[in-house]
Amino acid sequence: MIGFGGLSHLGLVSAVAAASKGFEVVGYDEQPALVAELSAGRLPVHEPGLPDLVSEHAARLRFAADPSALAGCDVVFVAIDVPTDAADRSDLTPVSRLVGQVAAVVAPGTSIVVLSQVHPGFTRSLRPGAEARGARLYYQVETLIFGRAVHQAVNPERFMVGCADPADTLAPALAAFLGAFGCPVLPMRYESAELCKISINMFLVSQVVTTNMLAEICEGIGAEWREIAPALRLDRRIGPHAYLGAGLGVGGGNLQRDMATIRMLAAAHGADAALVDTWASLSQYRRDWALRTVYREVLARVQAPVLAVWGLSYKEDTQSTRNSPSVHLLTALSGIDVRAYDPAAVLPDGALPHVHRVQSALDACRGGDALLIMTPWREFGEASLAAVANALRGRSVIDPFGVLDPAAVHAAGLTHYRLGTGPAPSC
Amino acid sequence: MVLGARGFVAAAVIARLSRSGVSVLGLPAADLDLTAPDAGAQLAALLLPDDVLVFVSALTPDRGRDIATLMKNLQMGQQVSAALAARPCAHVVYLGTDAVYPDAATLVRESTCAEPGSFHGTMHVVRERMLIEALRVTATPLTRLRPSLLYGAADTHNGYGPNRFARAAVAGTPIALFGGGEEQRDHVAVGDVAAIVERVIAHRSTGVLNIATGRSMSFRALADLARDAVGGTVEITPSPRANPVTHRHFDITNLISAFPDFRFTDPREGVTAMVRELATAR
Numbered sequence: 001m002i003g004f005g006g007l008s009h010l011g012l013v014s015a016v017a018a019a020s021k022g023f024e025v026v027g028y029d030e031q032p033a034l035v036a037e038l039s040a041g042r043l044p045v046h047e048p049g050l051p052d053l054v055s056e057h058a059a060r061l062r063f064a065a066d067p068s069a070l071a072g073c074d075v076v077f078v079a080i081d082v083p084t085d086a087a088d089r090s091d092l093t094p095v096s097r098l099v100g101q102v103a104a105v106v107a108p109g110t111s112i113v114v115l116s117q118v119h120p121g122f123t124r125s126l127r128p129g130a131e132a133r134g135a136r137l138y139y140q141v142e143t144l145i146f147g148r149a150v151h152q153a154v155n156p157e158r159f160m161v162g163c164a165d166p167a168d169t170l171a172p173a174l175a176a177f178l179g180a181f182g183c184p185v186l187p188m189r190y191e192s193a194e195l196c197k198i199s200i201n202m203f204l205v206s207q208v209v210t211t212n213m214l215a216e217i218c219e220g221i222g223a224e225w226r227e228i229a230p231a232l233r234l235d236r237r238i239g240p241h242a243y244l245g246a247g248l249g250v251g252g253g254n255l256q257r258d259m260a261t262i263r264m265l266a267a268a269h270g271a272d273a274a275l276v277d278t279w280a281s282l283s284q285y286r287r288d289w290a291l292r293t294v295y296r297e298v299l300a301r302v303q304a305p306v307l308a309v310w311g312l313s314y315k316e317d318t319q320s321t322r323n324s325p326s327v328h329l330l331t332a333l334s335g336i337d338v339r340a341y342d343p344a345a346v347l348p349d350g351a352l353p354h355v356h357r358v359q360s361a362l363d364a365c366r367g368g369d370a371l372l373i374m375t376p377w378r379e380f381g382e383a384s385l386a387a388v389a390n391a392l393r394g395r396s397v398i399d400p401f402g403v404l405d406p407a408a409v410h411a412a413g414l415t416h417y418r419l420g421t422g423p424a425p426s427c
Numbered sequence: 428m429v430l431g432a433r434g435f436v437a438a439a440v441i442a443r444l445s446r447s448g449v450s451v452l453g454l455p456a457a458d459l460d461l462t463a464p465d466a467g468a469q470l471a472a473l474l475l476p477d478d479v480l481v482f483v484s485a486l487t488p489d490r491g492r493d494i495a496t497l498m499k500n501l502q503m504g505q506q507v508s509a510a511l512a513a514r515p516c517a518h519v520v521y522l523g524t525d526a527v528y529p530d531a532a533t534l535v536r537e538s539t540c541a542e543p544g545s546f547h548g549t550m551h552v553v554r555e556r557m558l559i560e561a562l563r564v565t566a567t568p569l570t571r572l573r574p575s576l577l578y579g580a581a582d583t584h585n586g587y588g589p590n591r592f593a594r595a596a597v598a599g600t601p602i603a604l605f606g607g608g609e610e611q612r613d614h615v616a617v618g619d620v621a622a623i624v625e626r627v628i629a630h631r632s633t634g635v636l637n638i639a640t641g642r643s644m645s646f647r648a649l650a651d652l653a654r655d656a657v658g659g660t661v662e663i664t665p666s667p668r669a670n671p672v673t674h675r676h677f678d679i680t681n682l683i684s685a686f687p688d689f690r691f692t693d694p695r696e697g698v699t700a701m702v703r704e705l706a707t708a709r
Contacts, residue, residue: 335688
């Protein structure tokens with residue numbers, strides 16, 4: 001039996017993926033209300049494919065608010081969310097506490113695997129406590145991608161497993177579980193695995209930031225980034241899955257947290273992490289592209305402007321607004337009348353009083369001087385542009401991700417502003 | 428209370444605030460010489476707890492680029508800081524310059540390291556620091572504004588750019604460019620600076636804010652605007668280039684976030700208005 005402690009987005013998706021491989025799964029969380037919701041089949045997160053997968057494998061899934069439910073597990077994953085402060089520094093106290101709880105109830109020889117993202121050195125610090133209870137402690141790199149989490153969890157590219165000593169063989173139950181996914185398993189020392197996770201994210205950040213920097217150059221010289229990106233994907237040194245979509249900086253919380261961790265490690269060990277500072281600065285700069293564009297095209301020209309905003313979440317197919325460019329935009333637009341719509345994400349009550357939440361994308365457009373599409377939800381690309389043009393008062397459509405077809409926007413009599421696209425050369 | 432009241436920027440600030448019905452006391456150098464040893468005591472005697480102090484006084488580079496001028500400017504900062512430490516007021520607005528940033532900085536934002544390449548820029552960095560330290564004790568709000576290049580008919584420096592080009596155009600003399608005038612800079616109408624100062628006071632804003640339009644343009648384009656403003660009747664004369672072309676742009680995200688509905692004067696309108704004003708004054 002496989003256990004999961006902490007039914008976070010990561011924990012829940014991982015638990016369901018385990019059930020989909022034929023394992024009996026028990027999920028523990030200290031919040032009885034959450035457990036009750038899950039037991040009733042109601043999911044607290046928006047994740048494409050998750051409801052179907054839960055329904056399909058419900059017979060092997062059980063949820064409990066009592067840690068003793070994990071007692072019979074051969075492997076227990078600790079997947080609790082790690083809170084961060086305003087400077088993106090992690091508080092790992094909840095992880096320590098949960099590992100202690102699990103170690104207290106499981107049988108000797110049980111593998112406890114930390115899935116939560118921790119900084120290098122943390123797992124080894126927990127080892128004496130876990131082993132005193134007879135448990136074997138591992139750290140496994142999680143690769144959750146909001147919006148694609150189910151596919152990623154069911155079809156992982158590889159497992160990176162941090163061990164006290166990578167020369168030791170993995171615990172048989174853990175090896176059997178990981179083997180069920182049919183992908184390479186890479187054992188390494190704890191510290192390597194912990195840094196491996198951060199390393200992956202740093203390379204992703206470098207791709208995101210480099211892409212965005214080049215996209216801005218495109219906007220200046222009249223080039224089209226979408227014409228360039230496919231050429232880069234065909235370069236073996238860059239690759240078909242590289243992050244080459246122009247966007248609004250580094251979104252989400254994990255990448256920001258890892259940049260903060262690298263800064264901290266570099267400061268502690270005398271390494272040069274100035275590159276991370278540059279990434280952070282460039283990322284923040286591009287995050288505000290829509291603000292500068294709407295200022296230039298609308299706010300600096302129109303008296304008492306009204307803006308329509310589509311999308312609040314930091315990316316499509318998620319309700320998370322953590323580090324969302326849309327929320328940053330709306331915060332900066334304090335005092336400007338905004339009508340906003342998002343298919344899933346919500347703002348805390350009273351958080352942004354100048355933002356009026358409406359029930360449909362078209363409703364948001366009514367009387368607007370510009371439409372800003374801040375999250376590339378699929379449904380936005382299917383909107384009737386004739387209806388949008390009719391509802392808007394102004395003609396500007398600020399569509400950083402290029403959700404809309406440029407020719408269709410033009411045909412509707414609207415002016416389209418996209419990332420990575422400059423005015424076409426005149427001859 | 429506005430220090431340096433006869434200056435180009437201070438006069439615009441006083442005019443703007445007065446038009447808005449604000450009670451303004453402008454103190455020119457003739458009434459309060461901030462380089463005098465007792466200037467701090469004199470200023471302290473005038474300050475009231477609910478005053479807003481706008482500190483614009485400085486000896487500009489056309490008055491000297493040497494160490495002596497630097498030291499006089501620092502004395503002024505010392506005196507004002509001493510006055511504020513002795514008699515706290517409600518808010519201090521300091522008008523500095525974008526010369527605090529390195530000459531090589533091509534995209535400037537408030538987080539750009541202040542590493543000036545001139546005594547003038549150094550003076551402003553040090554005076555900002557003086558004020559920060561003086562006001563920290565009394566927890567007085569401080570706003571440090573760093574404007575880019577300014578223009579307006581009342582400018583007295585006749586610096587290269589709109590000020591000199593408009594005067595040449597009105598005089599009917601050729602507009603002389605360095606090289607082809609390719610360098611791009613961000614030029615701000617002085618009235619816009621005054622309007623932002625007014626907003627900063629109204630909001631009691633704190634921190635540092637660059638004042639720039641976010642749209643740099645070449646000196647050649649500005650010369651064209653000045654020439655157009657007089658009906659295209661003056662010549663624009665390039666010269667052999669002596670220095671490499673450099674540009675400066677501003678990321679004005681913070682300014683937009685602070686005042687999202689603020690509208691800068693369009694350069695064509697600004698230059699045309701300046702030309703009209705200069706022509707009327709002739």
